[in-house]
Amino acid sequence: MRSYDDPCGVARALDAVGERWALLVVRELLLGPKRFRDLSRTLPGISQNVLSQRLRELAAAGVVRRRKLGPPASTSVYELTEQGADLEEVVLALARWGSRRPVPAGRDLSADALVLALRTTFQDGPDCHLELRLDDDTFTATIDSGKFSIRRGAADQPHAVLATDPRTLRSLVFLGAPLEEAERSGALSVTGDRGVAERFTHCFPRPSA
Known part of the structure; x- marks a missing residue:
């Protein structure tokens, strides 16, 4: 070097x-x-x-x-x-x-890169405890008193479990894709409280330039 x-x-x-x-x-x-x-x-x-x-x-x-x-x-x-x-x-x-720079076309975010994007764009949301299954990776996401945390590993008694892939979750949280549409296509499976899952996807507004 x-x-x-x-x-x-x-x-x-x-x-x-x-x-x-x-x-x-x-x-x-x-x-x-x-x-x-x-x-x-x-x-x-x-x-x-x-x-x-x-x-x-x-x-x-x-x-x-x-x-x-x-x-x-x-x-x-x-x-x-x-x-x-x-x-x-x-x-x-x-x-x-x-995150304020133009998004290049091409490859999707890795699961870990998407998790960092969630951490850096979280604004606010109701208390909840979710499990995110992104292909072969599993994460526990928690909102507690307006603070967001996420770690690798399965969640203990989550309110909801979202099983999908990084591309689909990215489209839900950053591009406003409807939850129902992703479910109908088979790209997303939600178990548990669907209302919690829906609200979770609205906690990460894309920053303006």
Whole structure:
């Protein structure tokens, strides 16, 4: 990696995470560890060679580490170090800033990228507890006293469960697609309180430019 050779904190930060794809790798690890193949799947625009290189560079910078899981998994995952986790607010701030930029046509958001979009656009909503099943990923979303939180994993006694894919959920929360239409097409399944599910999709207005 080339260095800016500049003592400014911004330059020193970019020395560590300023290479192309580096912060997107961090984004994909903010909600927890992932296997190499899962990172490759959720970052389809990056070659496996470049992904391997970025992971090595981020590990050398103390941002990412590789950890071996014990049986029965017996596989390796990549996760953020404590320093890497400190980048969360940086990534969220960039997401808020970028949400006002034009949306490019092409690939869909990954599940983790969509979760960050929900976090950065949440405005307000009634208290609720939901489970979001986005393809192979499951998240617990909670609104409590006007504060929104979301984490990876199944919800305990959710008010509603939405089973769909990132593209459909994005169209519901950001493009105003009707819940009923997504259900009729088979792209969405809602169990539990449909009213809660409907209100949840209206809590994330797209920011104006």
